[in-house]
Amino acid sequence: MFSSTAEFKGNFLKRLEMLSGKSVSESAPKDYYQTLGQMIREFVSHDWITTNEKYLASKGKQVYYLSIEYLLGKLLRQNLINLGVEETVQKGLKELGIDLYELEELEADAGLGNGGLGRLAACFLDSLATLNLPGHGHGIRYKHGLFEQKIVDGYQVELPEQWLRSGNVWEIRKADCAVKIPFWGKVEVKQEDGRLVFHHLNAETVTAVPHDMPVLGFHSKTVNTLRLWNAEPSQFPVHEDILKYKRETESISEFLYPDDTHDEGKILRLKQQYFLVSASIQSVLKNYRKQHISLNQLHEHICIHINDTHPVLAIPELMRILIDEERFEWEQAWQITKQTISYTNHTTLSEALEKWPIRIFRPLLPRIYMIVEEINERFCHELWEETPGNWERIAKLAILADDYVKMAHLAVVGSFSVNGVAKLHTEILKKREMKQFYQLFPEKFNNKTNGIAHRRWLYKANPALSSLITETIGPDWTHSADNLKQLLNYQDNPAFLEQLLKIKQENKQTLAKIIFDKTGVTVDTRAIFDVQVKRLHAYKRQLLNILHIIHLYNRIREDSSFSLVPRVFIFGAKASPGYYYAKKIIKLINTAAEKINNDPLVSDKLKVIFLENYRVSIAEKIFPAADVSEQISTASKEASGTGNMKFMINGALTVGTLDGANIEIHELVGDENIFTFGLTAEEVLHYYQLGGYHSVEYYHHDFRIRQAVDQLVNGFFPGVNNEFEPIFDSLLEENDQYFVLKDFASYADIQGKIGETFKDSLQWQKMCLNNIAHAGYFSSDRTIKEYADNIWGIKP
The missing domain is CATH 3.40.50.2000 (Glycogen Phosphorylase B;)
Structure with missing residues (x-):
């Protein structure tokens, strides 16, 4: 059915007529999509039946x-990739005047x-x-x-x-x-x-x-x-x-x-x-x-x-x-x-x-x-x-x-088995959250650090980078992600690093077009694309990010000598429908974005974008285009994270707390290839147990914090009345449960360092390369092998 372009075209046309009762010229793209989907499902049915029969006999x-x-x-393109027929189908459809990308867009x-x-x-x-x-x-x-x-x-x-x-x-x-x-x-x-x-x-x-x-x-x-x-x-x-x-x-x-x-x-x-x-x-x-x-x-x-x-x-x-x-x-x-x-x-x-x-x-x-x-x-x-x-x-x-x-x-x-999903998370379960259960059943507890399907998040989502990697180290990395380590041999190769930069720029241009189409805002692709995409939750601290952005806006407006490497801050997040506080933060991000993006004084330095309806298909465009990956949860709160791994494998550099799998990323890439800041998990847990944190002190002693926090309620954002009082109160009256103000100075400092580092393009690309090369550890293949061997007892 897919063995050659000619055979595919013949089968496709025949099937299209059978399923839709229409010729190609009369058919619509949705007919093409349904036809191709049916062909793929029919094509795999033999292997599907055989697999189930093998399991029954085994x-x-x-x-x-x-x-x-x-x-x-x-699933359309992913299934074509997995079958090894993507090129044949794309070429065959093109010869029939059909665009595979257009069919992909039709899939929900x-x-x-x-x-x-x-x-x-x-x-x-x-x-x-x-x-x-x-x-x-x-x-x-x-x-x-x-x-x-x-x-x-x-x-x-x-x-x-x-x-x-x-x-x-x-x-x-x-x-x-x-x-x-x-x-x-x-x-x-x-x-x-x-x-x-x-x-x-x-x-x-x-x-x-x-x-x-x-x-x-x-x-x-x-x-x-x-x-x-x-x-x-x-x-x-x-x-x-x-x-x-x-x-x-x-x-x-x-x-x-x-x-x-x-x-x-x-x-x-x-x-x-x-x-x-x-x-x-x-x-x-x-x-x-x-x-x-x-x-x-x-x-x-x-x-x-x-x-x-x-x-x-x-x-x-x-x-x-x-x-x-x-x-x-x-x-x-x-x-x-x-x-x-x-x-x-x-x-x-x-x-x-x-x-x-x-x-x-x-x-x-x-x-x-x-x-x-x-x-x-x-x-x-x-x-x-x-x-x-x-x-x-x-x-x-x-x-x-x-x-x-x-x-x-x-x-x-x-x-019989209880596992956490990152080393730190499992240790917190054993020593704190489930300490007495661990003392009772120590043999049950084990760690299985999360992983991602690198074939979707790199091979499919970033075809240009995938092609470069395959040309450089061969195709085996698609099966054995550990092979990505071979890229370390090219970290001092300027030609290779230039190629990395070129691919990143192309991916940023693709995302910039999506941003313009969805928001009407034009962004500079030479700026740092600094991205935080994940569920909106107080512990994930989108609030820390937006308060820092407001602070940067204040600096540019007030200090003519302040030099900022241009930034595009990109958010994507859904708040649970009943989560009142999280929805306030979404409103704050969008309110700040409107003010900043419409201010000609800062327009060449700073842009804030909120991409609505964040989902898998938009994520596949965001990860390859990101320069900086925001992983800034309150230490001890994020079990693992997997967005951090998707950014890493696409060559974005992590700015993060030592939380969840950030710790394992840090161990793999070393201090010089990640930007860490903030309280450690031990320090956070210490404050929770013994007290001693007073957010008001940070508010009074750091002018940057006081200015940005006051702007939530002092009319700085016109037309929102008392909209952000719950956020203001959470930081001061309720003593800032997630240590946003405590970590603010440390976060602002590391963000300054990011800007300085980005100026040295070759050095930045070398750091990106180190992240890509070490990301193979976070393939879900490794995670699943560990589950299969140590928990489930299943074999190929």
């Missing part, structure tokens, strides 16, 4: 990866995730397939992914994201594999044949229908599966109000992260979580039954991995099936469950560790609650036997406490 272990998020992005970003967590899951799927590892993804097929962000008068406005408007060409609906999920009702307990038997009565059932998508490995015959579950009404529902039942059922897979400020939203979120795990585990066990008679050795053949706490109900759900349906005794079921499930923790923020009110949990999931209650009882009994009378310890470690179900506690107790 006695080897398999992993099932459960994640509430998958931030897939666009599959935004079934919020940020790092969901993109990590997508990168992991890429690496699993490329490394020929038996790994399957399970998630939810949200009708609307993460909202579409519009900026109106500087404010974030959320619109429903319509990625399924034209269907999804990559998926196959498998109604024959549908399963039933029960909610509400009550549990009847009976004695039968000398054992307790549980019957879930009057449950409201929902049907989970899988939609399978092929996950292609890079130049590999392995095609794994991402199974996304869709919620549909059951045929014979027990419900008085059928329309209400239909609405409530379909809402389960309608929105990613519904607002949970009220009980209705909490119930929906909890429904989503149980819906995902129950459907997935029923499916996993059905598949397992095709190979094995007994579930006694379940853990020897499969591993179920839970990505953060959202799928932690996999633990009681597996227990339910083993006890209620398979008639196992509790002790045996518990041993099998504990040895089957592994868990990744993604946060050190205690407020982000999930917990559910028992008053909601118990009626919605009556049988699951009984099992969680029993797990908690037995666990607390073990703690009591170990240290009798230590009620304080039991209260701290209990799964049920203070009228809540603590999901992270359940995850640790019910799994």
